[in-house]
Amino acid sequence: MISFKYPDLLFAIIPAVVILFFITRRNFVKFDDYREQFRFSSEKRLDRILIFSSRAIIYALLIAALAQPFTLERQTMPGNPSLNILVDRSSSFSIYDQNISDRLVEEISRTIPVTSRTIAEHNRSAIGDSILANIQGNDNVLLITDGNNNHGRSFGDIMLLASSLNTTISSINLNPVNKDALVKIEGPAETTADNDNTFEVSVSQTGHMMPYTLKVRVDNEQIAEEAVSEVKTFIFTRKLKEGYHKIIAEIDPKDHFVGNNRFMKVVKVQPKPKILFISQKNSPASGIFTPIYDMTYSQTLPSQFGQYSAIILDDIKVESLNVEKLTEYVLAGNGLFIIGGKSSFERDNYKSPEYKTYEALLPVTIGSGKEEPKKEVNVVILIDISGSTGSMFDKSSPNSVKEVEKALAVSILNDIKKSSMVGVVAFESSPHIVSELSKLSDKPELENDIKSLSHGRGTDIASGLSASIDLLSNAHGSKSIILISDGITGGPPADDIMKAKSANANGIRVYTVGVGENTERRHMQDIAAAGGGAFFEPKETERIKMILGESEKANDTFKLEVLDNHHFITKNMKLSASVSGYNYVLPKSQSQLLLTTGNGEPILSVWRFGLGRIAVLSTDDGSAWNSEMLGKQNSAMLSRITNWAVGDLSRNKDFDVQMDDIYLGEELEIGIVASAIPKSPDLNFTKTGDRRYMAAYKPQSTGFYQFFDAVVAVNYENEISQVGTNPSLEKLVRVTNGEVFEPDNIQGIIDKVKQDSKRITTQSKSYSWILVLSALSIFLIEIAARKAIETKRIKNQ
Numbered sequence: 001m002i003s004f005k006y007p008d009l010l011f012a013i014i015p016a017v018v019i020l021f022f023i024t025r026r027n028f029v030k031f032d033d034y035r036e037q038f039r040f041s042s043e044k045r046l047d048r049i050l051i052f053s054s055r056a057i058i059y060a061l062l063i064a065a066l067a068q069p070f071t072l073e074r075q076t077m078p079g080n081p082s083l084n085i086l087v088d089r090s091s092s093f094s095i096y097d098q099n100i101s102d103r104l105v106e107e108i109s110r111t112i113p114v115t116s117r118t119i120a121e122h123n124r125s126a127i128g129d130s131i132l133a134n135i136q137g138n139d140n141v142l143l144i145t146d147g148n149n150n151h152g153r154s155f156g157d158i159m160l161l162a163s164s165l166n167t168t169i170s171s172i173n174l175n176p177v178n179k180d181a182l183v184k185i186e187g188p189a190e191t192t193a194d195n196d197n198t199f200e201v202s203v204s205q206t207g208h209m210m211p212y213t214l215k216v217r218v219d220n221e222q223i224a225e226e227a228v229s230e231v232k233t234f235i236f237t238r239k240l241k242e243g244y245h246k247i248i249a250e251i252d253p254k255d256h257f258v259g260n261n262r263f264m265k266v267v268k269v270q271p272k273p274k275i276l277f278i279s280q281k282n283s284p285a286s287g288i289f290t291p292i293y294d295m296t297y298s299q300t301l302p303s304q305f306g307q308y309s310a311i312i313l314d315d316i317k318v319e320s321l322n323v324e325k326l327t328e329y330v331l332a333g334n335g336l337f338i339i340g341g342k343s344s345f346e347r348d349n350y351k352s353p354e355y356k357t358y359e360a361l362l363p364v365t366i367g368s369g370k371e372e373p374k375k376e377v378n379v380v381i382l383i384d385i386s387g388s389t390g391s392m393f394d395k396s397s398p399n400s401v402k403e404v405e406k407a408l409a410v411s412i413l414n415d416i417k418k419s420s421m422v423g424v425v426a427f428e429s430s431p432h433i434v435s436e437l438s439k440l441s442d443k444p445e446l447e448n449d450i451k452s453l454s455h456g457r458g459t460d461i462a463s464g465l466s467a468s469i470d471l472l473s474n475a476h477g478s479k480s481i482i483l484i485s486d487g488i489t490g491g492p493p494a495d496d497i498m499k500a501k502s503a504n505a506n507g508i509r510v511y512t513v514g515v516g517e518n519t520e521r522r523h524m525q526d527i528a529a530a531g532g533g534a535f536f537e538p539k540e541t542e543r544i545k546m547i548l549g550e551s552e553k554a555n556d557t558f559k560l561e562v563l564d565n566h567h568f569i570t571k572n573m574k575l576s577a578s579v580s581g582y583n584y585v586l587p588k589s590q591s592q593l594l595l596t597t598g599n600g601e602p603i604l605s606v607w608r609f610g611l612g613r614i615a616v617l618s619t620d621d622g623s624a625w626n627s628e629m630l631g632k633q634n635s636a637m638l639s640r641i642t643n644w645a646v647g648d649l650s651r652n653k654d655f656d657v658q659m660d661d662i663y664l665g666e667e668l669e670i671g672i673v674a675s676a677i678p679k680s681p682d683l684n685f686t687k688t689g690d691r692r693y694m695a696a697y698k699p700q701s702t703g704f705y706q707f708f709d710a711v712v713a714v715n716y717e718n719e720i721s722q723v724g725t726n727p728s729l730e731k732l733v734r735v736t737n738g739e740v741f742e743p744d745n746i747q748g749i750i751d752k753v754k755q756d757s758k759r760i761t762t763q764s765k766s767y768s769w770i771l772v773l774s775a776l777s778i779f780l781i782e783i784a785a786r787k788a789i790e791t792k793r794i795k796n797q
Contacts, residue, residue, distance in 0.1 A: 002767065005068035016059045024052040047786060054782035058775045065771035070764045079138075079757035082113040083749070086134055088127070088145035090120035091719045095178040095206060095256050100743055101144045104172070107746045112753055119145065123665055123719040126152035137165035140753045142741075143733070144172050147726030150718045156488055156520070159732045160459060164429070168756040170738035170749070171729055179207035180723045181253045182260035183214070189660060190268045190649070193242045195292060197267070201234040201249045206724035212253035219245055240269045244711040246704060260720045264704065264713035266661055270649040275642065276305055279314035285339070285621040288635045293642065301326070309652065310334060310645040314621050315341030318358045327361055331610030335645025338362070341620035345583040363591035363607035364616050366584070376477030377420040378437060380468040381409050383450070384485035384515075386428045386459035386735075404538065405484045405515050409450050412482060412544055416440055423471040426453050427464030437471045459488060461527070462495040465510070469503050479508040482544065483527065487512075487520030488735070496523070500531035504589050509533045511544065516731070525566050532589050534564035558582065558597035560629075569606070569615075569640045570594050577628035579603070583618040595637075606644070615641045657710035663718035668697045670707055680707070 004010065025048070085108075087101040105116050119130030127145060129152035135141060141162075149155040162169055187199030201216055201224075209230055216224040216234060224234055234249075247265040255261070275293040277286060278301055289295050289312070296308070301321055305311060306329065313321075313336070330336050338344075345366050359366055383405055409424070416422060423437035424446065434453070435446050465481065472479045481503060489496055500510045510531020512524040515538055528535040536544070557578040562570045579597065587593045587605040595604035606615045622630045629637060650656035650673050658671035672678045672693040678685050683695040699705060699714045706712075715721075730740050737756070741749050 002069050002071055004064075005070060007067060009063055009067040013060045013063050016063060017056045020052060020055055020059060024048045024055075047789065050782060050785055050789075054778050058778050061771045061775040061778070065768040065775070069767040069771070071767070073763050073765055075763060076758050081140075081750075081754045081757040082115075083108060083140050083142055083753050084134060085114060085116045085142045085144065086119045086131065087116060088120045088125070088143075089118050090125045090148075091123050091257075091717070092125065092148055092723055093120070093146050095176040095180055095723060096146070096174045097177050100172070100174070104142070104144070104743070104746070104749075108749060111750050119143075123717045125150045125719060128153040128155045128158040131155075131158050131162065131169070135162050135165060135167045135169075137167055139167050140756055141167060141169040141738075142172070142749065143169060143729075144174075145729075146174070146722075146724065147171070147729030147732070148719075148722040149726075150722070155726075156728070156732055156735075159735050160488065163736045167736060168738050168752075169733050169736040170752060171733045171740050173740050173742050174725060176207040176724065178256040179205070179210055179253075180256040180260070180720075181205045181210060181212060181251060182257070182720065182723055183249045183251050183263045184721070185247055185249050185263050185265040187247075187265065188267065189265075190270065191240065192270050192272050192292070192643075192649070194239050194272070196237050196239060198235065198237050199247065199265075201232075201236075201263075203228070203232040203251055204724075205231055205253075210253040210255060212251045215248075215250045217246075217248045240267060242269050242271050244268055244709075246711065246713070257716075257720045257723065259702070259716040260723070262702075263715055264661070264702075266704070266711050266713045268710070273309035273646045273649060274307060275646075276302075276308040276311045277314065278311065278316055279621070280316065280320075281314075281623065283314050283621045284623060284627070284630055285314065285638060288630065288638050289642065292639055305329065306332075306334075307652070308334070309647075309649070310337060310642060312337045312339065312642065314339045315343050315623075317343050318355050321358070323354060323358045323361070330361065330612035330614060333611035333648065333651050335612060335642075335647060336361075336609075336614045337641055337645045338614070338616045339621050340583040340585075340616070340618045342624065345585055345618065361609060361614065362588075362616055363605045363609075363614055364585035364587050364602065364618065376475075377417070378422075378472055378475040378477055378479045379416060379420060380423040380425060380437065380471050380481050381412060382464050382468050382481055382483045382485075383409050383424065383426045383434075383453065384428075384459065384461070384464070384483075385426045385453050386488070406450050406453060408484055408513060408515065408538055410447050413440070413447060413450075415544060421475060421477075422446070423468070424450060425464055425467050425471065427460060427467070429460050429463075431460075431464045431467035433467065433471070437475060460491050461485060461487075461489045462491055462499045465496065465499040465503060469499070469506065469508060472508055473506070479506075480533070481508060481510045481531070483510060483512045483524075484515060485512070485524065486516040487514055487524040487527075489520075489523070493523055493526075496527050497530045500527045504530065504532040507589060509589075511536065513538060513540075521566075528564075529592065532587075532591065532593075534593070535566050540565070558599065558601065560603060561596055561598055562594065563596050564592065564594050567592065567594050567606075569604070569637070569644050573637060573640070575634055575637065577626070577631070577634045579619045579625045579628070581619065581625035585616065585618045604641070606641075613645050613647055615645055617641065655708075657708050659707070659710060659712040661713040661715065662699075663715050663721060664699065664702050665717050665719075666698075668699060668705075668712065668714070670695045670697060672708075678708070683707070 085101060085105055101116060105114050108114050117134055120127055125148055127149040132153065159169065181203060183203050185199060185201050188197050191197050203214060211229040214224065214226050214228050214232060214234060215222060218238060223236060245267045247267065250262045272294040275289060275295050277289060277295055277297050280299045418441035420440050421437050422440045424434040426432045426434050434449055435443060468481045503510050510528060511533035512528040513536045514521050514524045525535040557580050559578045560575055562573055562575055565571055565573060582601055582603060585602055587602050591605045591607040593602055593605050596602055603619055604617050619626045628634060650658065653673060656673040659668065662668050670683060673691055674693060675691060677693055683697060685693040685695045688694045702714050702716060704711055704713055733740060739752060
């Protein structure tokens with residue numbers, strides 16, 4: 001198809017022809033006799049018709065030539081088939097055959113040029129950085145690595161960059177020649193005295209299963225010793241006294257790495273935080289708090305309360321509060337937990353000036369105390385169709401991530417009322433509007449449109465969010481974006497976060513659904529948090545009904561549902577409670593909604609205010625509406641809310657040491673809270689903030705280290721904390737259109753390189769010269785014709 005570089009020039013043809021018409025009609029010779037002029041015009045009529053016709057065509061052709069007509073032609077170029085083999089020689093890779101790279105280089109180089117470079121050595125696996133340094137664009141790379149990256153740039157980010165540069169990166173499917181097992185401990189690094197704490201000891205193996213004995217010790221007490229011959233997870237719960245406690249897990253297999261057979265963890269146990277509980281009645285919830293915290297109960301807010309880590313207000317009227325001092329208290333870094341009830345929120349004098357000041361402190365605005373008509377629901381479903389979604393959903397599923405995403409999108413559509421306004425956007429490196437925002441009932445083909453989506457190359461989540469925001473910009477009512485993605489982005493992750501914040505600032509909540517076993521969950525959670533929404537696993541999408549208010553009330557009670565189970569308060573929380581009443585509130589755009597009724601009414605909303613934290617439970621303490629939350633299974637919700645509100649337990653201490661367990665080879669950061677700079681012969685401290693000091697120390701061996709009165713664990717090198725092939729490796733190479741080859745599939749590797757070396761180029765072919773040549777030809781024909789006519793006229797005379 002012919003296009004024009006300057007198409008607007010074509011409009012000049014019409015005035016040029018009109019001007020030519022009037023010029024050719026006009027006589028430029030003056031006659032004294034009218035009859036002589038008429039005779040002259042009659043003789044020249046044929047000449048004028050010929051000139052007008054030929055010149056009109058000539059002018060049209062020349063103007064069209066100036067507009068520069070062209071076509072785009074795609075050509076397949078053979079390219080330069082060559083291969084760059086990048087070899088991992090790090091410590092963790094030593095469980096594999098160390099000669100495999102030499103064999104591959106020798107055999108492949110017989111057919112195509114091969115270069116070989118080392119990308120990781122010893123205890124440093126900066127695989128992402130090394131790939132970046134060795135790709136040029138439009139080239140082919142073969143990785144011989146386990147894919148475990150422990151330093152530098154993200155492996156996934158670099159693979160996405162490679163895809164954008166048209167670099168194809170493949171890898172080799174490796175089988176270990178050496179066996180290895182490693183042990184780790186997961187659990188809280190900091191807790192409070194006499195609370196139940198759960199710890200998980202996990203043993204993973206690479207290669208054939210080996211028998212071993214697992215031993216677990218807490219301080220000097222051995223709590224487990226078990227003979228095992230498989231992958232093992234040991235979970236235990238422990239109450240710990242104030243101070244530092246050492247947990248050690250050991251295994252004794254005959255394996256490749258001895259260092260990762262012992263793991264140490266330090267748990268810092270703080271004193272019970274001081275909590276002030278304000279209630280003007282005998283609260284049934286008080287029995288939940290007394291065993292866990294250092295509680296003070298009062299009917300009114302005292303004049304001084306800065307010594308408390310958090311304050312709980314139980315159904316308190318605003319006129320009994322000093323809102324100004326309460327605001328200063330929270331801004332200073334303390335916590336506030338507000339429980340509703342029959343005297344709270346809309347049931348209080350919420351229109352008073354005092355209440356407006358109080359409301360500014362809260363993560364919610366106050367409702368009117370009556371059921372409001374449902375707002376129009378506006379939803380944009382944002383679907384990731386990038387190259388990474390072409391990989392398998394998980395090892396047990398035959399479906400790709402993309403197919404699961406499309407199925408989830410269709411499922412969400414089926415949960416939305418037909419009267420709702422729905423739009424659909426798909427994105428890869430750029431967004432594509434699948435369906436504009438309009439009533440779902442007017443889109444009978446939308447489900448098929450979603451099912452027919454195919455994946456492309458590159459990923460730009462921010463661009464997809466931007467297109468979704470544009471669709472919702474003029475909508476009225478509630479506005480939501482539901483992002484369905486694996487979270488692997490090709491652009492800076494900060495761009496996605498900023499775009500989600502922009503959506504939230506415009507009254508649009510962003511909810512995310514992570515799809516695939518290698519989902520970048522942390523990034524998807526960050527997007528949801530920035531967008532004022534929540535993150536869901538694929539099996540949790542039923543909760544989206546609550547977001548959209550599509551669920552219905554059952555009987556006279558409202559079942560409580562965890563909306564966001566990735567927050568500290570609600571993580572892994574199994575809630576089985578209903579309420580018979582609640583306060584009418586609306587979460588603010590910057591807050592996080594964690595708990596709702598089954599029909600979407602807010603129950604638990606939280607946010608950070610200054611340095612402090614505020615939680616609002618918009619139902620009561622169990623006196624009338626919420627008695628089921630006081631049961632054994634559900635009461636942990638109240639203590640979790642309080643723990644979250646308390647936050648940093650060390651902020652009110654005169655002296656405190658803050659350290660995290662590290663791996664050998666890493667630098668230990670030692671933070672101190674103190675009124676003056678600490679003194680130590682081995683450490684040099686610098687001031688980092690008010691009463692905050694920092695020093696660094698690099699341990700030379702594993703073990704427990706003590707600084708001042710604090711203890712920290714230094715474990716085996718991070719390099720051997722992941723042994724075996726990274727499960728994300730196959731997915732990441734497929735992002736670049738690469739493949740995973742068996743080591744003996746030499747011909748397959750060569751064929752792949754030759755195929756990918758063929759580069760499709762798009763070239764512009766100009767047709768201006770044809771038009772100019774045609775105009776010249778017509779001009780010459782015109783001259784010849786006029787000469788012939790003139791010769792004939794002379795002969796006739």
